[in-house]
Amino acid sequence: MSEIKEITNKLIQFRNERDWEQFHNPKDLALAISIESAELLELFLWKKAEDANTDKVKEELADIFSFAFLLAEKYGFDVKEIILEKIKTNGEKYPIDKAKGTSKKYNEL
Numbered sequence: 001m002s003e004i005k006e007i008t009n010k011l012i013q014f015r016n017e018r019d020w021e022q023f024h025n026p027k028d029l030a031l032a033i034s035i036e037s038a039e040l041l042e043l044f045l046w047k048k049a050e051d052a053n054t055d056k057v058k059e060e061l062a063d064i065f066s067f068a069f070l071l072a073e074k075y076g077f078d079v080k081e082i083i084l085e086k087i088k089t090n091g092e093k094y095p096i097d098k099a100k101g102t103s104k105k106y107n108e109l
Contacts, residue, residue, distance in 0.1 A: 008073050008079075011066055011069055011073075029070055029071040033068055036060055036063040039063070040060035040061065
């Protein structure tokens with residue numbers, strides 16, 4: 001079993017033991033990802049990146065990953081597959097010879 005599948009199974013077990021699946025529809029999982037992302041951003045607000053509490057950063061990232069994995073599972077997405085596909089697509093949009101060292105968007109290269 002892949003590590004991603006193992007993590008997803010643990011998340012589903014945790015959720016199901018608490019009868020929370022009723023709250024985990026795609027819309028609410030997407031909202032939860034956004035809210036947790038905002039909580040991550042808040043850790044950096046008004047301070048230098050190196051001053052953020054790394055334990056709290058780790059907590060918020062775990063929340064984001066957890067909801068993202070559950071959302072992927074709702075749609076039957078293979079997390080590894082969709083990330084590798086996105087890397088390939090981004091490689092085509094951002095060829096090394098044009099994108100290296102610049103933060104320009106693909107349509108500005």
